[in-house]
Amino acid sequence: MSRIETAPDHTQGDLTERLLAGLPAEAVLTDPDITASYANDMASFCPAGAPAVVVLPRTVEEVQHVMRTATALRVPVVPQGARTGLSGGANASDGCIVLSLTKMDRILEISPVDRIAVVEPGVINATLSRAVNEQGLYYPPDPSSWEMCTIGGNIGTASGGLCCVKYGVTAEYVLGLDVVLADGRLMSTGRRTAKGVAGYDMTRLFVGSEGSLGIVVRAVLGLRPQPPQQLVLAAEFASAAAACDAVCRIMAGGHVPSLLEIMDRTTVKAVNDLSHMGLPETTEALLLAAFDTPDPAPDLAAVGALCEAAGATQVVPADDAAESELLLQARRLSLTALEAVRGVTMIDDVCVPRSRLGDLIEGVERIAEKHQLTIGVVAHAGDGNTHPTVCFDAADLDESRRARESFDEIMALGLELGGTITGEHGVGVLKKEWLAREIGPVGIEMQRGIKQVFDPLGILNPGKLF
Ligand SMILES: Cc1cc2nc3c(=O)[nH]c(=O)nc-3n(C[C@H](O)[C@H](O)[C@H](O)COP(=O)(O)OP(=O)(O)OC[C@H]3O[C@@H](n4cnc5c(N)ncnc54)[C@H](O)[C@@H]3O)c2cc1C
Numbered sequence: 001m002s003r004i005e006t007a008p009d010h011t012q013g014d015l016t017e018r019l020l021a022g023l024p025a026e027a028v029l030t031d032p033d034i035t036a037s038y039a040n041d042m043a044s045f046c047p048a049g050a051p052a053v054v055v056l057p058r059t060v061e062e063v064q065h066v067m068r069t070a071t072a073l074r075v076p077v078v079p080q081g082a083r084t085g086l087s088g089g090a091n092a093s094d095g096c097i098v099l100s101l102t103k104m105d106r107i108l109e110i111s112p113v114d115r116i117a118v119v120e121p122g123v124i125n126a127t128l129s130r131a132v133n134e135q136g137l138y139y140p141p142d143p144s145s146w147e148m149c150t151i152g153g154n155i156g157t158a159s160g161g162l163c164c165v166k167y168g169v170t171a172e173y174v175l176g177l178d179v180v181l182a183d184g185r186l187m188s189t190g191r192r193t194a195k196g197v198a199g200y201d202m203t204r205l206f207v208g209s210e211g212s213l214g215i216v217v218r219a220v221l222g223l224r225p226q227p228p229q230q231l232v233l234a235a236e237f238a239s240a241a242a243a244c245d246a247v248c249r250i251m252a253g254g255h256v257p258s259l260l261e262i263m264d265r266t267t268v269k270a271v272n273d274l275s276h277m278g279l280p281e282t283t284e285a286l287l288l289a290a291f292d293t294p295d296p297a298p299d300l301a302a303v304g305a306l307c308e309a310a311g312a313t314q315v316v317p318a319d320d321a322a323e324s325e326l327l328l329q330a331r332r333l334s335l336t337a338l339e340a341v342r343g344v345t346m347i348d349d350v351c352v353p354r355s356r357l358g359d360l361i362e363g364v365e366r367i368a369e370k371h372q373l374t375i376g377v378v379a380h381a382g383d384g385n386t387h388p389t390v391c392f393d394a395a396d397l398d399e400s401r402r403a404r405e406s407f408d409e410i411m412a413l414g415l416e417l418g419g420t421i422t423g424e425h426g427v428g429v430l431k432k433e434w435l436a437r438e439i440g441p442v443g444i445e446m447q448r449g450i451k452q453v454f455d456p457l458g459i460l461n462p463g464k465l466f
Helices: 012-020 032-034 060-073 125-133 151-157 202-206 240-252 263-275 297-309 321-334 336-341 354-371 398-414 432-454
Strands: 053-055 078-079 095-102 107-111 116-119 172-181 187-189 215-222 230-238 260-266 285-291 312-315 344-347 374-380 385-392
Touching: 012 053, 012 060, 032 053, 032 344, 053 312, 053 432, 060 078, 060 095, 060 215, 078 151, 078 215, 107 125, 116 125, 116 172, 125 151, 125 398, 125 432, 151 215, 172 202, 187 285, 187 354, 187 432, 215 297, 230 297, 240 297, 240 354, 260 321, 263 336, 263 374, 285 297, 297 312, 297 432, 321 385, 336 344, 336 374, 344 398, 354 385, 354 398, 385 398, 398 432
Parallel strands: 053 095, 078 095
Antiparallel strands: 107 116, 116 215, 172 187, 172 215, 230 285, 230 312, 260 285, 260 374, 344 385, 374 385
8 A cells, every 4th residue: 555556757847836826835844854854753763765745725715625635646644743653654756745734833722611621733732721720621632742733733643642541542532533535525524522433433544544544634632620739759669570560469459540540760860860850769660650539538548558569669650740740740751751761762552451561571671671672661560551661772783783683672572461562652654574573464454444444545644564
Protein backbone atom coordinates (compact mmCIF):
# COMPACT_ATOMS: atom_id res chain seq x y z
CA MET A 1 0.00 0.00 0.00
CA SER A 2 3.02 2.27 0.20
CA ARG A 3 3.16 2.52 -3.60
CA ILE A 4 1.08 5.29 -5.16
CA GLU A 5 -1.20 4.04 -7.95
CA THR A 6 -0.37 5.31 -11.46
CA ALA A 7 1.13 8.71 -10.73
CA PRO A 8 0.44 11.10 -13.62
CA ASP A 9 3.36 13.28 -14.63
CA HIS A 10 3.43 16.64 -12.92
CA THR A 11 6.08 19.13 -12.02
CA GLN A 12 6.65 20.84 -8.70
CA GLY A 13 5.34 23.98 -10.42
CA ASP A 14 2.03 22.23 -11.36
CA LEU A 15 1.57 21.07 -7.80
CA THR A 16 2.28 24.45 -6.25
CA GLU A 17 0.10 26.24 -8.79
CA ARG A 18 -2.84 23.92 -8.15
CA LEU A 19 -2.48 24.25 -4.39
CA LEU A 20 -2.33 28.04 -4.63
CA ALA A 21 -5.64 28.04 -6.51
CA GLY A 22 -7.38 27.20 -3.22
CA LEU A 23 -4.97 28.35 -0.52
CA PRO A 24 -3.48 31.74 0.41
CA ALA A 25 0.18 32.19 -0.57
CA GLU A 26 1.39 32.21 3.05
CA ALA A 27 -0.15 28.74 3.56
CA VAL A 28 2.00 27.10 0.87
CA LEU A 29 5.70 26.69 1.72
CA THR A 30 8.13 25.54 -0.96
CA ASP A 31 11.53 26.81 0.19
CA PRO A 32 13.50 23.52 0.54
CA ASP A 33 15.26 24.73 3.71
CA ILE A 34 11.89 25.31 5.31
CA THR A 35 10.12 22.22 3.95
CA ALA A 36 13.06 20.07 5.12
CA SER A 37 12.40 21.22 8.68
CA TYR A 38 9.01 19.44 8.50
CA ALA A 39 10.50 16.08 7.51
CA ASN A 40 10.62 14.31 10.87
CA ASP A 41 8.82 13.67 14.10
CA MET A 42 10.83 12.94 17.25
CA ALA A 43 11.58 9.25 16.66
CA SER A 44 15.11 7.98 16.08
CA PHE A 45 16.05 5.49 13.37
CA CYS A 46 13.10 6.36 11.13
CA PRO A 47 13.69 7.18 7.48
CA ALA A 48 12.11 10.38 6.17
CA GLY A 49 11.86 11.79 2.66
CA ALA A 50 11.98 15.34 1.32
CA PRO A 51 8.54 17.01 1.11
CA ALA A 52 7.70 18.76 -2.16
CA VAL A 53 5.60 21.30 -0.30
CA VAL A 54 4.25 22.08 3.15
CA VAL A 55 0.70 23.40 3.44
CA LEU A 56 -0.80 25.06 6.50
CA PRO A 57 -4.56 25.26 5.94
CA ARG A 58 -6.87 27.19 8.26
CA THR A 59 -10.25 25.87 7.08
CA VAL A 60 -11.93 22.57 6.27
CA GLU A 61 -12.45 23.77 2.68
CA GLU A 62 -8.71 24.35 2.33
CA VAL A 63 -8.00 20.81 3.54
CA GLN A 64 -10.54 19.50 1.02
CA HIS A 65 -8.78 21.46 -1.71
CA VAL A 66 -5.43 19.92 -0.73
CA MET A 67 -6.86 16.40 -0.86
CA ARG A 68 -8.58 16.97 -4.21
CA THR A 69 -5.28 18.24 -5.60
CA ALA A 70 -3.38 15.30 -4.16
CA THR A 71 -5.88 12.85 -5.65
CA ALA A 72 -5.79 14.54 -9.06
CA LEU A 73 -1.98 14.44 -9.18
CA ARG A 74 -1.55 11.21 -7.15
CA VAL A 75 0.70 12.97 -4.65
CA PRO A 76 1.22 11.43 -1.20
CA VAL A 77 -0.05 13.44 1.75
CA VAL A 78 1.46 13.27 5.22
CA PRO A 79 -0.73 14.80 7.92
CA GLN A 80 1.14 16.37 10.81
CA GLY A 81 0.33 17.84 14.17
CA ALA A 82 3.16 19.05 16.41
CA ARG A 83 5.52 16.24 15.27
CA THR A 84 6.18 15.02 18.80
CA GLY A 85 5.36 11.47 17.65
CA LEU A 86 7.83 8.75 18.62
CA SER A 87 7.34 6.23 15.80
CA GLY A 88 8.01 8.20 12.59
CA GLY A 89 4.27 8.29 11.89
CA ALA A 90 4.45 11.94 10.83
CA ASN A 91 7.65 11.58 8.80
CA ALA A 92 7.55 12.94 5.26
CA SER A 93 7.87 10.74 2.20
CA ASP A 94 9.73 11.91 -0.91
CA GLY A 95 7.77 14.41 -2.98
CA CYS A 96 4.84 14.48 -0.56
CA ILE A 97 2.55 17.26 0.55
CA VAL A 98 3.09 17.76 4.26
CA LEU A 99 -0.34 18.75 5.55
CA SER A 100 0.31 20.52 8.84
CA LEU A 101 -2.90 21.05 10.82
CA THR A 102 -1.29 23.32 13.41
CA LYS A 103 -3.05 26.48 12.20
CA MET A 104 -6.47 24.91 12.66
CA ASP A 105 -6.27 25.49 16.39
CA ARG A 106 -9.63 26.85 17.51
CA ILE A 107 -11.68 25.50 20.38
CA LEU A 108 -15.11 25.78 18.79
CA GLU A 109 -17.32 24.93 21.73
CA ILE A 110 -17.25 23.81 25.35
CA SER A 111 -20.59 22.59 26.66
CA PRO A 112 -20.87 21.89 30.41
CA VAL A 113 -24.37 20.47 29.91
CA ASP A 114 -23.43 18.01 27.17
CA ARG A 115 -19.98 17.59 28.73
CA ILE A 116 -18.23 17.91 25.40
CA ALA A 117 -15.69 20.11 23.68
CA VAL A 118 -15.64 20.58 19.92
CA VAL A 119 -12.17 21.40 18.63
CA GLU A 120 -10.07 21.76 15.52
CA PRO A 121 -7.19 19.28 15.23
CA GLY A 122 -4.34 21.73 15.87
CA VAL A 123 -5.45 22.63 19.40
CA ILE A 124 -2.64 21.87 21.86
CA ASN A 125 -3.64 19.31 24.47
CA ALA A 126 -2.68 21.57 27.42
CA THR A 127 -4.57 24.53 25.93
CA LEU A 128 -7.74 22.47 25.79
CA SER A 129 -7.18 21.07 29.28
CA ARG A 130 -6.79 24.56 30.77
CA ALA A 131 -9.77 25.94 28.86
CA VAL A 132 -12.11 23.21 30.10
CA ASN A 133 -10.72 23.47 33.66
CA GLU A 134 -11.89 27.09 33.69
CA GLN A 135 -15.43 25.77 33.31
CA GLY A 136 -15.03 23.11 36.01
CA LEU A 137 -14.49 20.35 33.44
CA TYR A 138 -11.70 17.90 32.74
CA TYR A 139 -10.21 16.39 29.57
CA PRO A 140 -8.24 13.44 30.98
CA PRO A 141 -5.84 12.17 28.24
CA ASP A 142 -2.54 13.76 29.27
CA PRO A 143 0.53 12.59 27.36
CA SER A 144 3.74 13.85 28.96
CA SER A 145 4.15 15.96 25.82
CA TRP A 146 0.81 17.70 26.57
CA GLU A 147 2.29 21.20 26.38
CA MET A 148 3.35 20.57 22.76
CA CYS A 149 1.21 17.87 21.13
CA THR A 150 -2.06 18.46 19.29
CA ILE A 151 -5.46 16.84 19.65
CA GLY A 152 -5.22 15.72 15.98
CA GLY A 153 -1.92 13.96 16.75
CA ASN A 154 -3.40 12.48 19.94
CA ILE A 155 -6.24 11.04 17.86
CA GLY A 156 -3.81 9.88 15.17
CA THR A 157 -1.79 7.89 17.69
CA ALA A 158 -4.54 7.09 20.25
CA SER A 159 -2.44 8.73 22.93
CA GLY A 160 -2.30 7.75 26.53
CA GLY A 161 -0.71 9.52 29.44
CA LEU A 162 -0.25 9.68 33.17
CA CYS A 163 -3.82 9.71 34.41
CA CYS A 164 -5.09 7.04 31.99
CA VAL A 165 -4.82 4.37 34.69
CA LYS A 166 -7.99 5.84 36.18
CA TYR A 167 -9.62 7.67 33.29
CA GLY A 168 -8.64 5.75 30.15
CA VAL A 169 -6.94 6.82 26.92
CA THR A 170 -7.85 9.14 24.02
CA ALA A 171 -10.11 6.54 22.36
CA GLU A 172 -12.47 6.73 25.34
CA TYR A 173 -12.98 10.48 24.83
CA VAL A 174 -13.40 10.85 21.07
CA LEU A 175 -17.15 10.82 20.45
CA GLY A 176 -17.31 12.09 16.89
CA LEU A 177 -15.12 13.33 14.07
CA ASP A 178 -15.22 15.29 10.86
CA VAL A 179 -12.77 13.73 8.45
CA VAL A 180 -11.66 14.84 5.00
CA LEU A 181 -11.27 11.71 2.91
CA ALA A 182 -8.52 11.03 0.37
CA ASP A 183 -10.65 12.36 -2.51
CA GLY A 184 -11.66 15.51 -0.62
CA ARG A 185 -15.14 14.46 0.52
CA LEU A 186 -16.10 15.39 4.07
CA MET A 187 -17.42 12.63 6.33
CA SER A 188 -18.87 12.97 9.83
CA THR A 189 -18.64 10.05 12.24
CA GLY A 190 -20.07 9.40 15.66
CA ARG A 191 -22.10 11.72 17.79
CA ARG A 192 -22.27 14.51 20.30
CA THR A 193 -24.80 12.65 22.43
CA ALA A 194 -24.08 10.66 25.57
CA LYS A 195 -24.97 7.43 23.75
CA GLY A 196 -25.15 6.28 20.12
CA VAL A 197 -24.76 3.00 18.24
CA ALA A 198 -25.79 3.92 14.69
CA GLY A 199 -23.79 1.66 12.39
CA TYR A 200 -20.15 0.64 12.61
CA ASP A 201 -18.02 2.60 15.05
CA MET A 202 -16.15 4.61 12.44
CA THR A 203 -14.91 7.06 15.06
CA ARG A 204 -12.89 4.38 16.83
CA LEU A 205 -11.52 3.22 13.50
CA PHE A 206 -9.94 6.62 12.98
CA VAL A 207 -8.48 6.80 16.48
CA GLY A 208 -4.96 5.40 16.15
CA SER A 209 -5.10 5.23 12.34
CA GLU A 210 -1.96 7.42 12.08
CA GLY A 211 -3.22 9.60 9.25
CA SER A 212 -3.61 6.60 6.96
CA LEU A 213 -7.41 6.76 6.47
CA GLY A 214 -8.31 10.46 6.37
CA ILE A 215 -7.60 13.91 7.76
CA VAL A 216 -9.26 14.76 11.07
CA VAL A 217 -10.49 18.35 10.81
CA ARG A 218 -12.84 18.53 13.80
CA ALA A 219 -13.36 16.42 16.90
CA VAL A 220 -16.13 16.12 19.47
CA LEU A 221 -14.47 15.17 22.74
CA GLY A 222 -16.10 13.89 25.93
CA LEU A 223 -15.36 15.72 29.18
CA ARG A 224 -15.73 14.89 32.86
CA PRO A 225 -16.32 17.06 35.88
CA GLN A 226 -13.00 18.36 37.16
CA PRO A 227 -11.78 16.16 40.04
CA PRO A 228 -10.03 17.65 43.09
CA GLN A 229 -6.29 18.33 42.76
CA GLN A 230 -4.45 15.02 43.11
CA LEU A 231 -2.07 14.30 45.96
CA VAL A 232 1.01 12.21 45.16
CA LEU A 233 2.90 9.70 47.24
CA ALA A 234 6.51 8.73 46.42
CA ALA A 235 7.85 5.34 47.46
CA GLU A 236 11.47 4.25 47.13
CA PHE A 237 12.44 0.65 46.47
CA ALA A 238 15.71 -1.30 46.54
CA SER A 239 14.75 -3.05 43.29
CA ALA A 240 12.46 -2.42 40.33
CA ALA A 241 10.96 -5.89 40.96
CA ALA A 242 9.81 -4.78 44.43
CA ALA A 243 8.22 -1.64 42.94
CA CYS A 244 6.36 -3.82 40.40
CA ASP A 245 5.21 -6.06 43.24
CA ALA A 246 3.78 -2.95 44.94
CA VAL A 247 1.91 -2.06 41.72
CA CYS A 248 0.33 -5.54 41.66
CA ARG A 249 -0.66 -5.28 45.34
CA ILE A 250 -2.22 -1.84 44.78
CA MET A 251 -4.27 -2.94 41.78
CA ALA A 252 -5.27 -6.29 43.28
CA GLY A 253 -6.31 -4.41 46.43
CA GLY A 254 -9.02 -2.63 44.47
CA HIS A 255 -7.47 0.84 44.69
CA VAL A 256 -8.14 3.33 41.92
CA PRO A 257 -5.16 5.67 41.78
CA SER A 258 -5.31 8.64 39.41
CA LEU A 259 -1.69 7.94 38.54
CA LEU A 260 0.72 5.05 39.15
CA GLU A 261 4.14 5.56 37.60
CA ILE A 262 7.60 4.03 37.97
CA MET A 263 10.95 5.70 37.31
CA ASP A 264 14.06 3.55 37.65
CA ARG A 265 17.40 4.72 39.05
CA THR A 266 18.78 5.69 35.60
CA THR A 267 15.74 7.83 34.92
CA VAL A 268 15.80 9.49 38.35
CA LYS A 269 19.46 10.39 37.90
CA ALA A 270 18.85 11.71 34.38
CA VAL A 271 16.01 13.94 35.64
CA ASN A 272 18.21 15.25 38.45
CA ASP A 273 21.08 15.92 36.04
CA LEU A 274 18.77 17.89 33.76
CA SER A 275 16.66 19.74 36.30
CA HIS A 276 18.46 19.56 39.68
CA MET A 277 15.20 18.49 41.29
CA GLY A 278 16.93 16.54 44.06
CA LEU A 279 15.06 13.26 43.61
CA PRO A 280 16.50 10.39 45.71
CA GLU A 281 19.29 8.85 43.61
CA THR A 282 20.09 5.97 45.96
CA THR A 283 16.77 4.33 45.14
CA GLU A 284 16.61 1.62 42.44
CA ALA A 285 13.02 2.51 41.62
CA LEU A 286 10.73 5.37 42.52
CA LEU A 287 7.00 4.68 42.49
CA LEU A 288 4.59 7.60 42.25
CA ALA A 289 0.97 6.98 43.21
CA ALA A 290 -1.74 9.62 43.34
CA PHE A 291 -5.37 9.99 44.32
CA ASP A 292 -7.70 12.77 43.27
CA THR A 293 -10.59 11.99 45.60
CA PRO A 294 -12.01 14.68 47.95
CA ASP A 295 -10.12 13.08 50.86
CA PRO A 296 -7.11 11.19 49.46
CA ALA A 297 -5.47 10.59 52.87
CA PRO A 298 -6.96 7.13 53.61
CA ASP A 299 -6.12 5.84 50.10
CA LEU A 300 -2.59 7.22 50.31
CA ALA A 301 -2.11 5.61 53.73
CA ALA A 302 -3.38 2.24 52.45
CA VAL A 303 -1.19 2.39 49.37
CA GLY A 304 1.80 3.47 51.48
CA ALA A 305 1.27 0.38 53.66
CA LEU A 306 1.12 -1.86 50.56
CA CYS A 307 4.37 -0.33 49.31
CA GLU A 308 6.02 -1.06 52.66
CA ALA A 309 4.72 -4.63 52.53
CA ALA A 310 6.34 -4.94 49.09
CA GLY A 311 9.64 -3.76 50.56
CA ALA A 312 9.64 0.02 50.09
CA THR A 313 12.61 1.55 51.88
CA GLN A 314 10.88 4.89 52.23
CA VAL A 315 7.32 6.18 51.67
CA VAL A 316 6.84 9.94 51.45
CA PRO A 317 3.45 11.54 50.76
CA ALA A 318 3.68 14.99 49.17
CA ASP A 319 2.80 17.78 51.61
CA ASP A 320 0.50 19.59 49.25
CA ALA A 321 -0.62 20.10 45.65
CA ALA A 322 2.49 22.14 44.78
CA GLU A 323 4.85 19.36 45.90
CA SER A 324 2.69 16.84 44.04
CA GLU A 325 2.96 18.91 40.86
CA LEU A 326 6.76 19.01 41.23
CA LEU A 327 6.89 15.20 41.32
CA LEU A 328 4.69 15.04 38.22
CA GLN A 329 6.94 17.50 36.44
CA ALA A 330 9.89 15.21 37.22
CA ARG A 331 8.01 12.30 35.72
CA ARG A 332 7.03 14.28 32.61
CA LEU A 333 10.66 15.27 32.08
CA SER A 334 11.84 11.65 32.06
CA LEU A 335 12.06 11.03 28.30
CA THR A 336 13.70 14.38 27.60
CA ALA A 337 16.15 13.79 30.46
CA LEU A 338 17.08 10.30 29.22
CA GLU A 339 17.82 11.75 25.80
CA ALA A 340 20.55 13.87 27.39
CA VAL A 341 22.34 10.76 28.76
CA ARG A 342 24.02 9.72 25.47
CA GLY A 343 22.54 12.21 23.00
CA VAL A 344 19.94 9.95 21.35
CA THR A 345 17.28 7.52 22.55
CA MET A 346 15.09 4.81 21.14
CA ILE A 347 11.96 4.75 23.24
CA ASP A 348 10.13 1.44 23.49
CA ASP A 349 6.43 1.46 24.30
CA VAL A 350 5.74 -2.11 25.29
CA CYS A 351 2.54 -2.69 27.25
CA VAL A 352 2.17 -5.95 29.16
CA PRO A 353 -0.50 -7.29 31.49
CA ARG A 354 0.22 -5.64 34.84
CA SER A 355 0.88 -9.05 36.38
CA ARG A 356 3.91 -9.41 34.02
CA LEU A 357 5.39 -5.95 34.66
CA GLY A 358 8.13 -7.31 36.92
CA ASP A 359 9.11 -9.93 34.29
CA LEU A 360 9.37 -7.23 31.64
CA ILE A 361 11.55 -4.94 33.72
CA GLU A 362 13.79 -7.83 34.77
CA GLY A 363 14.10 -8.82 31.08
CA VAL A 364 15.02 -5.28 30.10
CA GLU A 365 17.80 -5.32 32.71
CA ARG A 366 19.16 -8.53 31.12
CA ILE A 367 19.00 -7.00 27.64
CA ALA A 368 20.85 -3.87 28.81
CA GLU A 369 23.55 -6.00 30.37
CA LYS A 370 23.90 -8.22 27.29
CA HIS A 371 24.33 -5.23 24.98
CA GLN A 372 26.33 -3.14 27.46
CA LEU A 373 23.93 -0.22 27.11
CA THR A 374 22.13 2.18 29.40
CA ILE A 375 18.38 1.55 29.23
CA GLY A 376 16.31 3.74 31.52
CA VAL A 377 12.86 2.47 32.37
CA VAL A 378 9.97 4.79 32.97
CA ALA A 379 6.49 3.30 33.01
CA HIS A 380 2.82 4.05 33.28
CA ALA A 381 3.02 1.16 35.70
CA GLY A 382 -0.67 1.03 36.55
CA ASP A 383 -1.38 0.32 32.87
CA GLY A 384 1.58 -2.06 32.42
CA ASN A 385 2.77 0.38 29.76
CA THR A 386 6.55 0.71 29.91
CA HIS A 387 8.96 2.97 28.08
CA PRO A 388 12.34 1.21 28.26
CA THR A 389 14.49 3.95 26.77
CA VAL A 390 17.70 2.89 25.07
CA CYS A 391 20.34 5.63 25.41
CA PHE A 392 23.11 5.68 22.84
CA ASP A 393 25.59 7.75 20.88
CA ALA A 394 24.42 7.90 17.26
CA ALA A 395 27.97 8.64 16.07
CA ASP A 396 29.11 5.25 17.38
CA LEU A 397 27.96 2.74 14.76
CA ASP A 398 28.43 -0.31 16.93
CA GLU A 399 26.52 1.27 19.81
CA SER A 400 23.74 2.27 17.40
CA ARG A 401 23.48 -1.32 16.15
CA ARG A 402 23.29 -2.64 19.70
CA ALA A 403 20.64 -0.03 20.51
CA ARG A 404 18.45 -1.18 17.61
CA GLU A 405 18.91 -4.83 18.62
CA SER A 406 17.98 -4.08 22.22
CA PHE A 407 14.93 -2.11 21.08
CA ASP A 408 13.75 -5.10 19.04
CA GLU A 409 14.50 -7.62 21.78
CA ILE A 410 12.37 -5.61 24.20
CA MET A 411 9.42 -5.79 21.78
CA ALA A 412 9.93 -9.55 21.36
CA LEU A 413 9.94 -9.90 25.13
CA GLY A 414 6.75 -7.84 25.40
CA LEU A 415 4.96 -10.14 22.93
CA GLU A 416 6.25 -13.23 24.77
CA LEU A 417 4.73 -11.88 27.98
CA GLY A 418 1.31 -11.49 26.34
CA GLY A 419 1.71 -7.78 25.67
CA THR A 420 1.70 -5.44 22.71
CA ILE A 421 4.54 -3.67 20.86
CA THR A 422 2.88 -0.30 21.39
CA GLY A 423 0.66 0.88 24.20
CA GLU A 424 0.36 4.46 23.00
CA HIS A 425 3.02 5.68 20.54
CA GLY A 426 1.74 3.83 17.48
CA VAL A 427 3.43 1.79 14.76
CA GLY A 428 4.54 4.47 12.28
CA VAL A 429 7.65 3.47 10.39
CA LEU A 430 9.53 2.25 13.42
CA LYS A 431 7.51 -0.86 14.23
CA LYS A 432 6.09 -1.82 10.82
CA GLU A 433 7.61 -5.29 10.82
CA TRP A 434 6.46 -5.81 14.36
CA LEU A 435 2.82 -5.07 13.61
CA ALA A 436 2.72 -8.14 11.36
CA ARG A 437 4.26 -10.24 14.10
CA GLU A 438 1.66 -9.06 16.60
CA ILE A 439 -1.53 -9.30 14.55
CA GLY A 440 -0.55 -12.02 12.05
CA PRO A 441 -1.16 -12.35 8.29
CA VAL A 442 -4.96 -12.45 8.51
CA GLY A 443 -5.00 -9.33 10.67
CA ILE A 444 -2.73 -7.53 8.20
CA GLU A 445 -4.88 -8.61 5.25
CA MET A 446 -8.07 -7.24 6.87
CA GLN A 447 -6.37 -3.98 7.83
CA ARG A 448 -5.08 -3.55 4.28
CA GLY A 449 -8.65 -4.11 3.08
CA ILE A 450 -9.88 -1.25 5.28
CA LYS A 451 -7.07 0.96 4.00
CA GLN A 452 -8.05 0.14 0.41
CA VAL A 453 -11.64 1.31 1.02
CA PHE A 454 -10.58 4.68 2.41
CA ASP A 455 -7.49 5.26 0.31
CA PRO A 456 -7.72 3.34 -2.99
CA LEU A 457 -4.86 5.33 -4.55
CA GLY A 458 -2.58 4.84 -1.54
CA ILE A 459 -1.83 8.54 -1.13
CA LEU A 460 -2.54 8.88 2.62
CA ASN A 461 0.60 8.68 4.72
CA PRO A 462 2.12 5.89 2.61
CA GLY A 463 4.74 3.63 4.13
CA LYS A 464 3.31 3.83 7.65
CA LEU A 465 1.79 0.95 9.66
CA PHE A 466 2.35 -1.78 7.00
C1 LIG B 1 8.79 14.16 25.59
C2 LIG B 1 7.68 13.35 25.01
C3 LIG B 1 6.79 12.71 25.86
C4 LIG B 1 5.72 11.95 25.32
N1 LIG B 1 4.85 11.35 26.18
C5 LIG B 1 3.79 10.66 25.68
C6 LIG B 1 2.85 10.04 26.56
O1 LIG B 1 2.93 10.14 27.78
N2 LIG B 1 1.82 9.36 25.99
C7 LIG B 1 1.67 9.24 24.64
O2 LIG B 1 0.72 8.61 24.18
N3 LIG B 1 2.57 9.81 23.79
C8 LIG B 1 3.61 10.51 24.27
N4 LIG B 1 4.51 11.08 23.42
C9 LIG B 1 4.36 10.88 21.96
C10 LIG B 1 3.57 12.00 21.23
O3 LIG B 1 3.63 13.21 21.94
C11 LIG B 1 2.11 11.59 21.01
O4 LIG B 1 2.08 10.50 20.12
C12 LIG B 1 1.22 12.71 20.44
O5 LIG B 1 -0.11 12.25 20.40
C13 LIG B 1 1.61 13.18 19.06
O6 LIG B 1 0.91 14.38 18.79
P1 LIG B 1 1.45 15.39 17.68
O7 LIG B 1 0.53 16.55 17.60
O8 LIG B 1 2.87 15.72 17.92
O9 LIG B 1 1.28 14.50 16.37
P2 LIG B 1 2.30 14.14 15.21
O10 LIG B 1 3.53 13.52 15.78
O11 LIG B 1 2.48 15.31 14.34
O12 LIG B 1 1.45 13.03 14.43
C14 LIG B 1 1.17 11.78 15.03
C15 LIG B 1 0.39 10.91 14.03
O13 LIG B 1 -0.92 11.43 13.87
C16 LIG B 1 -1.16 11.76 12.50
N5 LIG B 1 -1.94 12.99 12.49
C17 LIG B 1 -1.62 14.16 13.07
N6 LIG B 1 -2.63 15.05 12.91
C18 LIG B 1 -3.59 14.41 12.20
C19 LIG B 1 -4.88 14.79 11.71
N7 LIG B 1 -5.39 16.00 11.95
N8 LIG B 1 -5.58 13.89 11.01
C20 LIG B 1 -5.11 12.65 10.77
N9 LIG B 1 -3.91 12.24 11.23
C21 LIG B 1 -3.16 13.10 11.94
C22 LIG B 1 0.21 11.85 11.86
O14 LIG B 1 0.18 11.55 10.48
C23 LIG B 1 1.00 10.84 12.65
O15 LIG B 1 0.79 9.55 12.12
C24 LIG B 1 5.59 11.82 23.91
C25 LIG B 1 6.49 12.48 23.06
C26 LIG B 1 7.52 13.23 23.59
C27 LIG B 1 8.47 13.92 22.66
